[in-house]
Amino acid sequence: FERLKRGLSKTHESIVGRIDTLLLGKKQIDADTLEELEEILITADMGVKTTVELIRTLEQRLKRNELQDGEALKKALKDEITARLSQHTTALDVNAASPYVILVIGVNGVGKTTTIGKLAAKFRSEGKKVLLAAGDTFRAAAAEQLEVWGNRVGADVVRHKEGSDPSAVVFDACKAALARNSDILLIDTAGRLHTKVNLMEEMKKIRRVLEREIPGAPHETMLILDAATGQNAISQAKLFKEAAQVSGVVLTKLDGTAKGGIVVAVSHEFAIPVRYIGVGEGVDDLREFDPLQFVEAIF
Numbered sequence: 334f335e336r337l338k339r340g341l342s343k344t345h346e347s348i349v350g351r352i353d354t355l356l357l358g359k360k361q362i363d364a365d366t367l368e369e370l371e372e373i374l375i376t377a378d379m380g381v382k383t384t385v386e387l388i389r390t391l392e393q394r395l396k397r398n399e400l401q402d403g404e405a406l407k408k409a410l411k412d413e414i415t416a417r418l419s420q421h422t423t424a425l426d427v428n429a430a431s432p433y434v435i436l437v438i439g440v441n442g443v444g445k446t447t448t449i450g451k452l453a454a455k456f457r458s459e460g461k462k463v464l465l466a467a468g469d470t471f472r473a474a475a476a477e478q479l480e481v482w483g484n485r486v487g488a489d490v491v492r493h494k495e496g497s498d499p500s501a502v503v504f505d506a507c508k509a510a511l512a513r514n515s516d517i518l519l520i521d522t523a524g525r526l527h528t529k530v531n532l533m534e535e536m537k538k539i540r541r542v543l544e545r546e547i548p549g550a551p552h553e554t555m556l557i558l559d560a561a562t563g564q565n566a567i568s569q570a571k572l573f574k575e576a577a578q579v580s581g582v583v584l585t586k587l588d589g590t591a592k593g594g595i596v597v598a599v600s601h602e603f604a605i606p607v608r609y610i611g612v613g614e615g616v617d618d619l620r621e622f623d624p625l626q627f628v629e630a631i632f
């Protein structure tokens with residue numbers, strides 16, 4: 334928990350630090366206080382829609398005389414955020430199928446490959462047999478990076494040469510996962526899919542292969558978003574949700590950014606479960622997302 338707290342310290346500063354300044358010397362909470370709070374939450378990337386809703390709830394609680402002082406206000410805010418985060422949070426159940434297929438998507442540089450490596454390490458430590466598929470065939474470096482992770486954690490990697498068809502890699506990976514009795518198949522994909530049509534076409538091809546080769550696959554379509562990109566992460570969530578049947582999301586790089594409010598915005602505005610959060614580059618820095626712990630660490 335202390336590590337999580339340290340990882341989220343900039344977000345703590347941008348939200349709670351500023352709230353504390355706002356409340357300094359205030360005898361009483363009033364409508365103006367809530368207006369200033371609204372500004373803080375929006376600039377902390379909590380999302381306009383979510384913020385407006387939060388403030389509306391707090392206004393009602395203010396009317397009911399539930400917010401006597403700053404502490405009560407902070408407690409109320411904390412509870413309201415936790416409740417919203419808990420609404421959509423469900424953990425990944427990788428024991429639900431075998432092989433359990435996780436299709437990992439997201440634009441370049443958000444931390445896809447690193448997250449796959451961290452996940453592979455986690456599943457390996459639980460004694461599971463893991464197979465990695467290098468579906469990003471556009472950058473040779475991506476497949477190499479995946480192979481480094483595979484060697485490190487003890488997972489086989491299926492890769493083709495640069496420029497080959499991603500769905501052919503996926504096809505081979507499915508065959509290999511079945512033949513080798515893998516428990517988990519993690520599929521990396523290219524992040525250069527800039528237009529929605531392009532993205533949809535590519536996803537359709539990959540999904541068609543998956544559905545045909547492994548019943549029920551993909552069991553998870555996991556979108557990776559870089560929390561440090563703030564509002565860009567929101568637009569990416571929107572694009573990918575429309576184009577790719579996202580079933581879960583991972584927010585990376587929460588360490589070193591003040592924009593941690595984005596976790597709340599993504600979860601609440603898109604109703605997508607946050608599965609994990611990345612709070613560092615190390616292999617242990619991927620945390621299963623726990624709303625209560627997350628909010629506790631920020632406050």
Ligand code: GDP
Binds near residue numbers: 588589
């Ligand atoms: P990809 O292009 O989406 O596959 O992105 P990469 O996995 O190559 O990651 C891009 C960079 O982000 C690398 O330098 C990673 O070490 C770094 N990275 C990924 N996740 C995190 C995180 O949670 N925290 C920090 N600080 N860096 C991260």
